[in-house]
Amino acid sequence: MTATLAPAHARTGSKAARGQLTGTGAMLRLALRRDRIKLTIWLLAITALVPRFYYAAVASVIPTPQAMAEASQMIRVSFMRVLAGPMFGAEITAQRYFLAAYWVEFLLAAALMNILLITRHTRAEEQSGRAELIRAAVVGRQAQLTAALSLALIGNVVLALLTAAAAISIGFPAGSALLFGLSLAAAGLVFAAVTAVAVQVTEQPRGASGLAGAALFAAWLLRGAGAMQAQEGGPLFWLSPIGWSQQTRALGDERWWPLALSALLTGLLLAGAYALAGRRDLGAALVAARPGRASAPSWLSSPFTLALRLQRATIVWWAAAFLAVGVVLGAMTGGMAETDLPIFAGADFGRAWISLMVFTGSLYTGVFVVLAVVRMRAEEVRGRVAPLLAGPTGRTAWLGSSLLVTALAAVLLLAVYGIALGAGAAASTGEAGFVGEVVLACLIRVPEVLVLLAIPAVLLGLAPRAISLAWAVLVYSGFIQILGSYLGVPSWLVNTSVLSHLPWHPLGTFAPVATVVLTVLAAALTTLALYGLRRRDLSAG
Structure with missing residues (x-):
């Protein structure tokens, strides 16, 4: 009796491929x-x-x-x-x-x-x-x-x-x-x-x-x-x-x-x-995770340092991206300032460009803070928060520390972006004063970023399943602020945007009342978020 092996292998391979x-x-x-x-x-x-x-x-x-x-x-x-x-x-x-x-x-x-x-x-x-x-x-x-x-x-x-x-x-x-x-x-x-x-x-x-x-x-x-x-x-x-x-x-x-x-x-x-x-x-x-230490170092003994450890890689990557983008956008300022097109007649278009880019940096920082809070919700759903809170760490300490790290990271990102944007603008225009001016313009926008952080936080505390609404708030705020005047949107509706209350620097002037109101609103929403998390059950799906 004879047997043909090659076709059998072919059929086996074909079946294996289909089985995959x-x-x-x-x-x-x-x-x-x-x-x-x-x-x-x-x-x-x-x-x-x-x-x-x-x-x-x-x-x-x-x-x-x-x-x-x-x-x-x-x-x-x-x-x-x-x-x-x-x-x-x-x-x-x-x-x-x-x-x-x-x-x-x-x-x-x-x-x-x-x-x-x-x-x-x-x-x-x-x-x-x-x-x-x-x-x-x-x-x-x-x-x-x-x-x-x-x-x-x-x-x-x-x-x-x-x-x-x-x-x-x-x-x-x-x-x-x-x-x-x-x-x-x-x-x-x-x-x-x-x-x-x-x-x-x-x-x-x-x-x-x-x-x-x-x-x-x-x-x-x-x-x-x-x-x-x-x-x-x-x-x-x-x-x-x-x-x-x-x-x-x-x-x-x-x-x-x-x-x-x-x-x-x-x-x-x-x-x-x-x-x-x-x-x-x-x-x-393909790249295997490195084995962790047998015991945690002493500096990880607090909820704040743990939150910092969990977010540090993300912060570094975002800072690197902000640095690269800021330099590229800032380097375009010189060409913008020198344009002689009639459409920009009478305007300092170089500073107008910087003002728009500062606002853009604030909007991107809003993306960072919303992502950070959404990841906190993901950690809860995956069951990683419950074992942590079973120890001496309380809910307020966990959420408060995570939000504090995110807020400090947002300030850092705005500062890095401002330095890069200002350095690029200074190099392209020859005006060294651009660096300090642009960094200040970026830091002035911190209160609105804090509100964008507090909105998903309060959803996490009170209605965690609706946390995706934070993205809708961010997109709506950016869309209304950028295109609202072009589309003929009423001013009262434009003012519902989180991003519409601070002037665009360096062309604008400082708005102390709006700064204080936004900061107080962010603090109030954060307090409500901490209260809500203490009152609700943790979820695992």
Whole structure:
């Protein structure tokens, strides 16, 4: 009797490959159900911003042909191309201005959506222990990762179609609108694949999203550096996936082939992600966690130092990002101050630019403090707070220490950002006094950041399941403050924004009454948060 071994091996390998994906369909349905609200909000928000930004620009920035020409000329200036542009096509239209001014922001939003989605459905599931329970059923080794990537693919396809429809509604030709939508989807899928690799490298969801976020930041920097090199993008532009999407040149000499570069990179990254996922244990990572000490050092004996230890890595990474961004944005001040465009006649545009960037730093610091409190809620849900409070540490000491560390970190971040922004401005203008002026302008905004910290804190104390509302408050405050006047929002409604009560320095003047009111409000909300935590039960899900 004879036997043929080769085909048997082939069949065995094929069965093994199929076994790796067993349960993918069920996992995808579960992911769709869990993300039916979050993903829908992301998709609708990005889509809604297409007409919103377009009509805001038409109403305020380019209301006349002369203003359109001036604004377009401003975008073509090299230092502005770091943040906007390039603009393709010789003829200036409102649609081309919109694309040049806001395309980068839409690409960044699509990438961020995918980073958070993949992290949430892979590494976060492993850390919480849910992935281990699911794997105990008839679920293949690669099913969870495949389901998460399939959800990302569905989300990006829907995003492409929705944004294409929105672009058609503001006057894009159908082909150009589809190219615009696909450029967002292509960038989103690249960073979904980047995150798929990152979640294999580190054991912590924060570490995975941080690595993917660092890759996104590097891509943004390369795109900006390439934009500085040439009007339509220099060599460095082609090293960035964000640059590839923009090099499709929608509304210009349109090219579809750069999307193939995004597809190729996505495929290579996914191959690497699956290879790494097949070589590690569930819950483990390529970079193994270092073993901790057998006993804690004496300086960790207080709740404050423990909170500082838990947040120090996050603080360092945020400070490094603030330092880099501050220097880049500050270095653009000289070019802004020297512009002679009529649209800025009579204005010290250099200081106006710094004022806007100081406000932007305050808004980003708000993101940091909300994230910090949301992580406290995550620690509670994962059951890590209850054992801590079973000892001599009380609830007030735990929450109060964590909030104090976050508040001090926010002050540090604003100071670092102010130093970097001021140093960049001083270097580009030759005015050494910019450093002290900008640092003071940043620190003046501390009270509003404290209120943004106190809002999620009070939700954590009184209504922990509603803590996500803190994000809505932050987004609403930033949106109303930045675009409220352009959209004709009544002043009383603008004043409901947390970020609307302090003047924009260095152009503005100090507002002592608003400073005191915001500080007292932050203290009152924090007190209410501490009271609420003492009165409620801890939760574990």
